Amino acid sequence: MAAALSPAWAQPIVAWTEGPGPLGLGFPVPVPVDTPLPFDGFRTYAGLHARHQDFALTLDVVHAEVVGQSLAGRDIWAYRLGDGDAWTVSGLPEPAIMTQGGIHAREWQSPEVLTGIMETLVANRDDSHLYRYLLDNLNLVLVPVLNVDGFLQTQRYPTENYYPSEGGPRDGRMRRKNMLNADEVLTTSGDHLMGVDLNRNNPPFWAFSPGRSSPSPTSIVHHGSGPHSEPEVQAMVAASMLGPQSRLRMYTDVHSFSQVHFSVNTANARRNAIQRALLRDFSRFHVRLSGAKDYVDLAGGPGGGIGSTDEYFAETFQIPSWTLEIEPSGTLSPDPHPNLPGCGADYGGFATDCHDGFILPESEIRRVRDNLAQAFAIAYYHQAGPPAVAQVRFIDEATGAAVFDAEWDVVAEDARSLHLNQVQALQLDRDYRLWVRFDKPMRWRDPAGSVIALPGQPQSGLAVRTEARIGAQTVVHDPASGSWHAAPGGAPDGYFRYRDDAFSASFVFPASTLGGEVAGSTAATLTVGAADLVGLELDADPATPADWADGHWIGYEDEAGADGDDGGADSTLSFELTDQFQNAPFTIQPGISAAWFDPSHAGEGFLIEILEDGRAVLYWFTYDEQGNQRWFIGLGEVRGNTLAFDPLLLAEGGIFGPEFDPDQVVLTPLGRADFIFSGCNSATMRHTVAGRNLRQNLIRLTSLTGLDCLPTPKGLATGVSGSWYDPDHQGEGFVIEAIDADRVLVYWFTYDDQGNQVWVFGEGQLDSGTVVIEEALISSGGLFGDAFDPSQVALTPWGRIELEFGCETGTVSYDSALPGFGAGSQNLVRLTRLAGLECSE
Secondary structure (H helix, E strand, O other): OHHHOOOHHHOOEEEOEOOOOOOEOOOOOOOOEOOOOOOOOOEOHHHHHHHHHHHHHHOOOEEEEEEEEOOOOOEEEEEEEOOOOOEOOOOOEOOEEEEEOOOOOOOOHHHHHHHHHHHHHHHOOOOOOHHHHHHHHOEEEEEOOOOHHHHHHHHHOOOEEEOOOOOOOOOEOOOOOOOOOOOOOOOOOOOOOOOOOHHHOOOOOOOOOOOOOEOOOOOOOEOOOOOOOOHHHHHHHHHHOOOOHHHEEEEEEEEEEEOEEEEEOOOOHHHHHHHHHHHHHHHHHHOOOOOOOOOEEOOEOOOOOOOOHHHHHHHHHOOOEEEEEEEEEOOOOOOOOOOOOOHHHHHOOOOOOHHHHHOOOHHHHHHHHHHHHHHHHHHHHHHHOOOOEEEEEEEEOOOOOEEEEEEEEEEEOOEEEEEEEEOOOEEOOOEEEEEEEEOOOOOEEOOOOOEEOOOOOOHHHHOOEEEEEEOOEEEEOOHHHOEEOOOEOOOOOOEOOOOOOEEEEEEEOOHHHHOOOOOOEEEEEEEEEOEOOOOOEOOOOOOOOOEEEOOEEEOOEOOOOOEOOOOOOEEEEEEEEEOOOOOOOOOOOHHHOEEEEOHHHEOEEEEEEEEOOOEEEEEEEEEOOOOOEEEEEEEEEEEOOEEEEOOOEEEEOOOOHHHOOHHHOEEEEOOEEEEEEEEOOEEEEEEEEOOEEEEEEEEEOOOOOOEOOOEOOOOHHHHOOEEEEOHHHOOOEEEEEEOOOOEEEEEEEEEOOOOOEEEEEEEEEEEOOEEEEEEEEEEEOOOOHHHOOHHHOEEEEEEEEEEEEOOOEEEEEEEEOOOOOOEEEEEEEEOOOEOOOOOOO
């Protein structure tokens, strides 16, 4: 091939210019700038790549993968955006979505938009709303630049082109294809038409359309030697496997220009309808952003195509798939944008050669990049899946106590189980608050914080229906009392995980209406109807989680129980009403401060401290999945009869003994724990660690002297209870429980000499402020969660511990017989003071 190349003078090289000429733009000619940071212009490939890599190296929500090499041996990168696991926050398999850019080299808008998607998600990763939800619950696979060789060729020559040539400029700035049989020197003319159009190199319609896909190596639409013959397209397929492919729900190839969606219809009518709704939501949202640019859906197929990537994904995986052609508008017939002049003229340019549509003015790219990133986020949200009711609580308004709690727990990849906890029957004519939690954020807010419809969605989609059916009667919540929650905190006045994932309303069951229906304990059915941000109705049966298969939703039932694509109101929950007087429900008292455990999990447990300021402290002594000791800590609030510890924190990095360095202790959020107490001696606990809800029924293990759900006299024996630590050893400490006038339990949450978590415990006598534990113990063998088997827990003598206490300060000395611990001492100060207890020496 090299011998056939002709000298540069055999073809003219013409430059794009701002002024009139063969390739006159009418606006400044963009030249890429070698910076990773977004600005009002275009970045070089090196700048874009540096931006992507910086995110991957510094953030836990961006994960870089080399998925192949170009013809020239350059790495082709894909980036997975998300929390890095394969599971949603509720424990279901994560859906995958793939978005690709840079397949046609000259379309500089495309890599900028892909990078803008990444930048927008990263910038808003802590928004506790839309973007955090996407990162937690989706695996977003982004390929910013597929045609790396071609893109670099266009940026070597940002103004220069071979022209005229086969109807337009074809090499230099206007190269479209990859670099097969072409070198990187513009002055070699014989190869300037060579290369493969990577968007014609795909099955099932490879070489199917002679008018738009050519076997000629010099054609602008040369389809290559066979389907997926090019290494770049093979890299695209490898990127899709990061989904993995079985979890894909959406694919978009980002191009320019024409300002349309070229969507692909298949023979699957349900898939096509979902795709139309998805693109409608995308476009209706986008047109309401700055610039008001409308994207029209121009659907093609089924039964034929040009060998494009979107056809491959639509037909192979039966998912919504389309080519997004970025603005400006073009010269399509019929014209989807008849009110726009088209091409560069949309920005006041000359449009003398409509190839100027590929060259977006620098002044427009920031808006295009940011707006499309936001619109893609809405599309991602749509394909994340329909909403479902996740949890319902009735809270007694007078006491703040939860009297009914229902929650759907994931028990398999395709199943949820309903957990019901009715502390007491709901009473007629008593004021309650209904709190409903959904599994995704459900509402949009204006800058002032008011709930509004998502831009582009109808106001009617904001309606929420909650009602209870008792026999022939229906009780509907007071619409004026209903509200969505923008502050954290959970029931009854906060959201659970994402802003506006929870709604609450006042509820009264009037005796005047229901007197004939309620006699003694009577069953009632709750109905909840709502739509999410994009108008998707609820999955009416959460027992079968909505998923995607065969080109449509599965497990997405309507009110009649039919599995389809529309959803409906959820009527799966029942509760008990009564016409009998009910005593006020139990609320948390200071005496809840104690050790608690699940009898089926003997060998692990919970230390709860109720503090004087309405807060509570939790220490959970447990094990990891390999049977090693592990402990969590949490700080929560007292609300009626409930405690919520969010987040649970895992402490790591401490070294036992004199080598302890508090600066090395790292606290990592690892879940949450919620408790509902039905009395002084019983509670239910739900913890969420690694995405799965696990539940335990707890009973009291200890009772602290001075506390029996009521405060009692002060003294050193009572007042010593609480948390203690050495200020030089922040990150480890002691929990002391005085369980009668002279008997004390001691728990030491610490580490071994390798930095692994350890908890040591023992019992001793309190005598004149001194506690001696002759044989403290350490345990092993328990497994975290449902795998726990108490028969596998083994206790090993650890050594001697002696503590001396005043009301505010103390000392501890220890001498361990186990390797790695040794002997030593610490000076202690009080960390917590328990509600209901006072101390006097």
